[in-house]
Amino acid sequence: MKLSTKGRYGLQAVIDLAVHADEDAVALSQIAERQGISMNYLEQLIAKLKRAGIVNGIRGAQGGYMLSRPADEISVGDILRALEGDLNPVDCAEVNEGEGCCRISGSCVTKYVWKRISDSINDAVDGVKLSELVAESKRIQNGASATETKEKHTCGK
Amino acid sequence: MKLSTKGRYGLQAVIDLAVHADEDAVALSQIAERQGISMNYLEQLIAKLKRAGIVNGIRGAQGGYMLSRPADEISVGDILRALEGDLNPVDCAEVNEGEGCCRISGSCVTKYVWKRISDSINDAVDGVKLSELVAESKRIQNGASATETKEKHTCGK
DNA sequence: CTAATACCGAGCAAAATAATAGGAATTAAT
């Protein structure tokens, strides 16, 4: 019941992108370096985000990535679902709603529970907009000591 | 971000146990057969539940398992946490709360998000008591056709 | 005694995750 590194790295990458949204386009190499993530791996994550229409890629020299829409129109849920797939705790929470599947054998009284968890998770992540995290991130950057720089994240694993 | 079979099978096993709570002790083999789960595997799951103090084992012939307390004093959260470990989406949601870990590098603005998800999940699962599921299960059993029996669950994977 | 059961731990195959690697296509800058 853990998020994979896809979700964690990916969300951080998008935040990084959003924080540097004033620049034209941010190269993958920059994000990778700032966040301490392998660039090759990050590439695969950002590909998912691109497919989901969250970021746009700009090819060629001086290319990079940009958010495809304003940060307050992107929720954490959008990002995590793009990276991790749906956030349901089991696959039948939504699916097979009206069918004979589980109910017959009586084995899916649990369905009700899964649905509740599912709804809770989705409400939680949809309620947080990327813009909020960007604001918070900038606040921390300013308040923090001047000597701090990128630093492999020792946490979050 | 999926629950493993540990959580799904395990919860079903506990429900089965609770439904048959009138009998003295329910043998693992019976639960396994009714729920269509490998007995050897189920044994490992129930061991976790035992360690967590949710079920009691009774050894010897005619032995089996019983709930260690009434079904309305056991929440789905108790059961799932026993089986899956904590239900936090990432490991640092609670940990390292007051330490320098993430905050310094500014890489953990996300912590706020993880905490929100975490709280949502835990609230959701703690809000459902085993007794509710048992009641629902019995209701379905009665309402259903008389010919139904155990049936490998085709769903929930 | 014996059969039924819980209890314990080692091992293993398959799947998922995390990462690496190499190259092709595109484009700004010179």
Next chain:
DNA sequence: ATTAATTCCTATTATTTTGCTCGGTATTAG
């Protein structure tokens, strides 16, 4: 036009986790 920087695409490999099997020991009702 050439070059260097970059996205884009796909294959492969290593590592970890999951789901499960197996063999044995301990305990107890009948």
